Amino acid sequence: MGGKTILLLIAGVLGAYYVYTPLPDNIEEPWRLVWIGIPVKMITNLALLVEFLGIDHFVNTAMFFMSFQEVPPTSDENVTVMETTFNDVPVRVYVPTRKSEILRRGLFYVHGGGWCMGDAALFNYDFLSRRTADRLDAVVVSTNYRLAPKYHFPNQFEDVYNALRWLLRQEILEKYGIDPKRIGISGDSAGGNLAAAVTQQLIDDPDIKIKLKLQSLIYPALQTLDMDLPSYRENRDSLVLSKPLMVRLWSEYFTTDRSLEKTMFFNQHVPMESSHLLKFVNWSSLLTEKFKKGHSYYSPNHGSSELAKKYPGFLDVRAAPLLADDNKLRDLPLTYIITCQYDILRDDGLMYVTRLRNAGVQVTHNHIEDGFHGALSYNGLKIGYRIENQYMNWLSKNL
Numbered sequence: 001m002g003g004k005t006i007l008l009l010i011a012g013v014l015g016a017y018y019v020y021t022p023l024p025d026n027i028e029e030p031w032r033l034v035w036i037g038i039p040v041k042m043i044t045n046l047a048l049l050v051e052f053l054g055i056d057h058f059v060n061t062a063m064f065f066m067s068f069q070e071v072p073p074t075s076d077e078n079v080t081v082m083e084t085t086f087n088d089v090p091v092r093v094y095v096p097t098r099k100s101e102i103l104r105r106g107l108f109y110v111h112g113g114g115w116c117m118g119d120a121a122l123f124n125y126d127f128l129s130r131r132t133a134d135r136l137d138a139v140v141v142s143t144n145y146r147l148a149p150k151y152h153f154p155n156q157f158e159d160v161y162n163a164l165r166w167l168l169r170q171e172i173l174e175k176y177g178i179d180p181k182r183i184g185i186s187g188d189s190a191g192g193n194l195a196a197a198v199t200q201q202l203i204d205d206p207d208i209k210i211k212l213k214l215q216s217l218i219y220p221a222l223q224t225l226d227m228d229l230p231s232y233r234e235n236r237d238s239l240v241l242s243k244p245l246m247v248r249l250w251s252e253y254f255t256t257d258r259s260l261e262k263t264m265f266f267n268q269h270v271p272m273e274s275s276h277l278l279k280f281v282n283w284s285s286l287l288t289e290k291f292k293k294g295h296s297y298y299s300p301n302h303g304s305s306e307l308a309k310k311y312p313g314f315l316d317v318r319a320a321p322l323l324a325d326d327n328k329l330r331d332l333p334l335t336y337i338i339t340c341q342y343d344i345l346r347d348d349g350l351m352y353v354t355r356l357r358n359a360g361v362q363v364t365h366n367h368i369e370d371g372f373h374g375a376l377s378y379n380g381l382k383i384g385y386r387i388e389n390q391y392m393n394w395l396s397k398n399l
Contacts, residue, residue: 023239024342026370028383036378037239044245057149059116059252070121078134081126086143086166089159092120094133094140095176103179105399107132108164109142112189112374114249115156116148124377128388135392136399139176141167145194148252153313156253161198168210184214184399188376189241189345190249192220196321196352203331214334214398216391219373222348223281223322224250224314228267230283230295231346241344241373254313263303264314271305274315280323286351322352329359336364336394338387340371364398366390 023030047061073081073092080095096104109132111118111125120126120142133140145159164185166172173180187195199215202208227247236243244265251261263269270278284297308315317323335356339349353365368375368387376387 069123071123071126079130086163089163090144092142094129096137105138105182106178107138107140108185110187110191110194112191115190115253120144139178149256153253153319157318160194180210186216188218192217197318212333216336218338219345221345222352224320225281229347235344246344254311267300268303270300271308272302286354326359332361334362338366340368343373
């Protein structure tokens, strides 16, 4: 067999690997999704190879490629865009250019990226913030925060919370013309986690008199205790967010020590003395029959207390908002939660919907039957526009 034949064979195998992506039958525009997924696979595998060779951390390689998607804070005829800092935290502020006779509503947005990646400057986040500001005639503050692996919990939480506290100061609201009675918070994935966590924290903050009117959580990550939910089983090898990647991101949020990642992957990280917290994430009682069907509940195996002592963050409600007790949940504002059927984080959102409703919180739940993690961020896909319209319509009616 000649050299050219071998090269063609290798190229064919690699091409088949990157193109072949098993998708559910009801996924809309499957080939467009496959082509979008090819660079995701390539960058992920390259980043893991670079890490395996000892050259750099996989997150740093992924962030390098993501940086090419960043756009400058450019104003247009509809929206004025500016970069500034809120309590030393970098933010982008989007203000509609048209005049308004009344104070505008405000939306504080937190980007996703597994607490390790992402930026308010990324095209998809900049695009969403522009459209939100224009369509809702709202002031949008899109915040950044320090990222792992350089920074770990609670730095990400504290950055988002400090930026939000700054926004809620009366003089800041007056500066941007925001109505203090019409302020909401939103975020996707890890950003949804941070949005949920700071909204809970705000309830007990005596220094903040201005409260949020609503929270909007887009396929949020909400718990660290059980990595064997039905959605983790069903979407273990999902195109966008697989179980190995999700567990790695959770672990990196707390430490670069890979031993935590290993125990989390096998559901052996919760120490015996913290087993009482499992009731807050027991999917056998919090999911409806539709999502429990075909699955048996197994309580996570108890792990070593040493890891919990070294990295207590994974047991902290500020990292896992589902661990909040009902007394905290009942004081939360009007809530909108998006979950997607083919998303490893689906059941996190579903359990939060159940717990919030049980606590008396008014919740609008939008479950996307043909949805997958990150669907809102894939510009050009019909499903992304559909989710965006539903999200915008809810904000328009309720903010």
